[in-house]
Amino acid sequence: MPLPDNVSDAVIAAKKGDPQGWNWLFSHFYPVVLRYTLAHFSRQGDAEDIVQEVFVSATGSLGKLRSCSEPVVEAWFLRIARYRIVDEFRKESRARRAVPEPEETVDPASLAEDAFLAAEVRRAIRRLNEAQRDVLVRRFVLDHSLERVAEASGKPVGAVKALQHRALAALERELARNPRGQKAE
């Protein structure tokens, strides 16, 4: 079977169990799923493990995918990643409760300003709800337009705009609440 040329062909081939279809989807979407996951986890190894699970899990649910357009397929992969990330957060939270430890170990003195800020944002977005976190990652890390986020989430552009506004306000509050964040200024 020839190599798929586009996302639609790749999805059709993958649905038939053709590895070429999966190869195409993997090589095309791996970087964006990794970036999405790295927005939540500082350690690249942690993010890579999650991305691997995302693709393995995708093989079991591709049949549910109705549309084959690029934004929809990408949104589908990112949604699987989002669920997996939430699971990971829950696991970490349970582990913290079992062994009470400081919530995070960011030492401002040991990090460059940018790395410290990035860590602070990753810490803060965990306190936002899933939809807020998702819109921030898509808009500021994946650099998606409002229209693209709207298409992927099935919401009107105005609703995405309002969600982003609330998410930024919540993020700002969370960042301001952190005493270490103030120290770094």
Added chain:
Amino acid sequence: MSNMEKPEERLQQALAAWSAASHKEPRAHAQERAHTALLASVSKPRASWTFFLQRGLLAAAVVAGSMLLLLPGSPSQPAKSPSSTATASIPSNEIALAASYIKQAPVSTHPQQLLASAAALLSRAQKELPPDHQALIWKEWEATHQELVTTEHEVEQEGTSRATHSTDASPAPPPASTETQSPGAESDAGSESG
């Protein structure tokens, strides 16, 4: 970036730092590990009713076949089908993924990375190819390798203009000049713990 009111300067700075920290290059070894796991999952049969039906029919066929072989006059040594034709071999998967990377490289935002991964895959696949250079898989490997060389040349020529495009204001993907890196050259350390 947006047509909403601008967040505070500190927030903007934090968002920019977060975005930059999330733009790390995919690492070849992690990518290959994930790809192997993916293909293993694709080839694994799903436990659906059709799966059980197929397994049941297969089992029935095997029993019936065995009984036929026991009949007088039947060949005692049934012809063995080569197992290599039943499942895709590892080099074949590697060549297929490499071909996919090569095909996407010219339109990708990180062509060098894809081509480097393709080169690594082809090099690994070559070591696992059969000694007979007339085998079909060798032709597949050679064609893919030729495609890699051609695409590398094309991407190299476009390198300058691509690099220029990637320096716009958006949190763009890494520049095309990224050299091939050995997987071990990078580490998780880059990072703060989360």
